[in-house]
Amino acid sequence: MARADLPPLKSHSADFERLFGYSVGFFGVWVAHLGRHMGLLERLAGNPMSITELVSAAKLHPRAVEAWCSAAIAYGLVSKKKGKMRLKPRMKAMLLDRKNPDYLGGQFSYLALRSLEYGAFEGLFKSGKTREMSSSLGAIEQATDWDHYAFLTAVRREKNLRQLLSKGCRLLDVGCGTGSLLAKMHSEYEKSSFVGIDPSGKAVARARGIAKVKPIKIIKQAAESMTFEDEFDLVYLGESLYAARDKERVVSNCRRALKNGGTIAIVEGLLPESNLQSDGNRLIMGMQLDFALQGYRFMTEREVAKLLIKFSRVRFEDLGGSVYLVTAGK
Ligand SMILES: C[S@@+](CC[C@H](N)C(=O)[O-])C[C@H]1O[C@@H](n2cnc3c(N)ncnc32)[C@H](O)[C@@H]1O
Known part of the structure; x- marks a missing residue:
């Protein structure tokens, strides 16, 4: 397709914006999960740190941490001031504090861990083959804590x-x-x-x-x-x-x-x-696929x-x- 034939990326349609948001959300889940799983969010909740300090404190690969940091800033998970990044208390409550009523961290980790098994959907659709969770115990614990x-x-x-x-x-x-x-x-x-x-x-x-x-x-x-x-x-x-x-x-x-x-x-x-299409019901409506697979x-x-x-x-x-x-x- 010639470049001129591509649809304009900036559309004014609300449907377009909503659909585009789904791809952004996919990475949002992973940025949050990786930040939790790799201990990056935990470290940034303590002291503000530069990327170099975070790399050496977490003992992780610099290129991966750099990519995560810029994504986490872009996604508004962490903030950066004078070269140092930090996790704000409100974000900490939602991403790390399991006892907080606004805690969403476990849900992000459940979704990311479960998605590792979604290759099996092919079998469900083609032959109705279901699959017991195998990433399960860790994923379940993440989800049920809340x-x-x-x-x-x-x-x-x-x-x-x-x-x-x-x-x-x-x-x-x-x-x-x-x-x-x-x-x-x-x-x-x-x-x-x-x-x-x-x-x-x-x-x-x-x-x-x-x-x-x-x-x-x-x-x-x-x-x-x-x-x-x-x-x-x-x-x-x-x-x-x-x-x-x-x-x-x-x-x-x-x-x-x-x-x-x-x-x-x-x-x-x-x-x-009822109200199957409402925004508030969207998560459980989507989650039906995860359940069907099992x-x-x-x-x-x-x-x-x-x-x-x-x-x-x-x-x-x-x-x-x-x-x-x-x-x-x-
Ligand atoms: C999503 S997990 C929830 C675990 C736990 N209740 C929690 O809140 O963390 C569902 C649990 O139900 C168990 N389960 C499945 N079939 C069951 C049955 N027939 N009787 C009792 N437990 C069952 C599974 O083994 C699994 O541990």
């Missing part, structure tokens, strides 16, 4: 739950993964005792490492095979119900595991039933409510980013 802190904050707001956990109760984490929520719960509610179950051998091995010196019991088991009865005050399912093949059975097993008056708490990304799909609010039909006081709380906390009582 959920955990959002759940802990919601528990602190709920007087009854907070008092129950503070006085000492029994909590079951169904699909506990690497056990990182249980570890967080234990450090906040030392008098309570915790059990986590998960069918993944890898996740359970990691969870047992975390639980070693704490009163946390980890069992390798799928939720469909749980036989607990009238034992727990709180049953938590964090981004795990979507993964269960027999959801009715899982919810029924959770109900049996609860004492009378106990609470089930489900944290899940839920697909909207052979999963997001549930809707209506589907979760149907699963909880035998519970009372079913409540949906929007935690943000299409993630909901659903609580219900036995």
Whole structure:
């Protein structure tokens, strides 16, 4: 194509701007993830540094660090003044502080790590072949950290739950993964005792490492095979119900595991039933592809409510980013 035939790069159409923004966003995710993964953001959050100082502190290749620095400045992640770069406190909160409600860093890292497996989409589209996550544990931990802190904050707001956990109760984490929520719960509610179950051998091995010196019991088991009865005050399912093949059975097993008056708490990304095109729903709508690749799909609010039909006081709380906390009582 001759140069004169190329479409003008500067278009006045809003659609063009939006689409162009998607390619910018792709690199934004990687600039943020690499800055976290390579420890560059962490270093810039301490002292302002020149590129040369950053290269030698991080012991990384100068050409890569230089390219990252100029991209990070252009993307507004770090600022530069008198030759020194720094990470502003507000950026630090969003990119590094896992407990901050505005924390987005884990999401960037999840997306970057997951994209390493997206070559498998070819197989999904051509033959419906799904693929278990293999970059998984690290990627999942990056993504669910935010959920955990959002759940802990919601528990602190709920007087009854907070008092129950503070006085000492029994909590079951169904699909506990690497056990990182249980570890967080234990450090906040030392008098309570915790059990986590998960069918993944890898996740359970990691969870047992975390639980070693704490009163946390980890069992390798799928939720469909749980036989607990009238034992727990709180049953938590964090981004795990979507993964269960027999959801009715899982919810029924959770109900049996609860004492009378106990609470089930489900944290899940839920697909909207309307407004599918709105900006606010775009992330979960895109994320459907990631789920489809793994052979999963997001549930809707209506589907979760149907699963909880035998519970009372079913409540949906929007935690943000299409993630909901659903609580219900036995
Ligand atoms: C996205 S991870 C969430 C892990 C953990 N709840 C967290 O918040 O970090 C989903 C977890 O559900 C587990 N899982 C999948 N199918 C399950 C089933 N049938 N019963 C229980 N857990 C299951 C997976 O092994 C995985 O560890």
